[in-house]
Amino acid sequence: MYNINTQIRVFRRANGSIGIRNHILVISTVACANFVASSIAARVPGAVACTHPYGCDQIGESADLTLRVLTNIGQNANVAAVLVVGLGCEQISAEYLAKKISLSKKQTKVVTIQEEGGTTKSIARGITYCNYMKSKMSQGRVIASLNKLIVGIECGGSDYTSGIAANPAVGAVVDFLVSLGVRVLFGETTEIIGAEHILVKRATSIKVKKFILGKVQKIEEMAKKMKVDIRGSNPSPGNIHGGISSIEEKSLGAICKIGKSLIVDGIEFADKPKMSGLSFMDTPGNDLACTCGLVAGGANMILFTTGRGTPMGFSIAPVLKITANKDVAYKMAENIDINLSSIILGKMSINNAGKIILDKIIAVAEDEKVKAEKLGHQEFGFHSIGPTL
């Protein structure tokens, strides 16, 4: 039904990338600017705020990570224009961030609170800038090839149904998308522990193989060094309640979501995939941090499988919820986009489930809202890898 010639209606950005949403993003460079940034976004229809507790008092890798995340979130093609709100004395300067974001050829504006003279004036200025950028930005969708999409895949709140049904169904979709040349990203390094021997067999180069093994080793070494047991947090109490007994079992279920595709690249958190096909990104297992990394990497949408149910959305990208747990599909119906519990009941094949997911991907890409969007979910957040000084 869909093939290499399939076209979808999307927003085309000046740098050639395609967006499936047309957001104005109001991004804060530092926690001190969060209130102003959120207040501006709340007063401009179509604007969304991305705020966070970082951007100052960070050093080394931590500071680099924050800058990379904010830059690449701003560059995501679902965003049409960006307003950067800074305080004025922070480490990540608003002007510098805006300049980096504008390398993607999109409109940017800057509000600096210390220069504007406080909260009220900054909010007013920000609203004016957003409305100005809105008047300039393209509002119409154009036709583009389906394989220009970037899709992120993730699982969260897993239970026994995830590895049996929802993840294999997404895996079938991933295999198909990869065959069309779509860029697909997956992460959750913690959740490949115990399954990495399968992934490395799919790595297309020694470099990718070493990348995967190195990242897994880093987590296990960190646990040993800190004298902690990652089993205290992963599998989570909910995973265990849902029938998962070990990190190995969770991981073996989790990797079903990449199907049988080859892994063409290994990339750092929030980096952009350089190659078409399936790339592994080093991300935490934490749902919000992982989503943030994949979207910063350019993902237009996230396919998110869940067994326990989760409401989480994301500020600038639709997060499509897929479950095969019939109780969750019923109880959390307002949060679940696709119910695949018929697979567990033996009444739906994995391939048919894949077709249902593909239809939904196309519809969502062409502006159908996912449940998280309809409910107004606009989460944003990522992690710090070092101390805040």
Place this chain on the structure above:
Amino acid sequence: MKFAIYLHYKDNVATLLDEVCLGDLVIVKDLKGEDLVVLQVEESMPHGYKIALQEIEAKTYLVKYGEIIGRANRLIRKGSMVHIHNLDSLRGGFKDV
């Protein structure tokens, strides 16, 4: 009827698709719904939990998806629950199991 599913021919555990009570007979099937065997469960369990398909000696690997998901820390009788009380994870700890 109550069902359980196993995912690979090497597996020594199956996943319950229905809640079961002590003594219930369960039909264990593969992914295609074929290769049926009937097993009596040794304890009550919610759906989604794993049962031993055979008697599993202590220190034996527990296998699901055809892969190791942990190691038995005691003798596990056929038809009884396999979960965190009798399965030790081999990964992610700071002490070797």
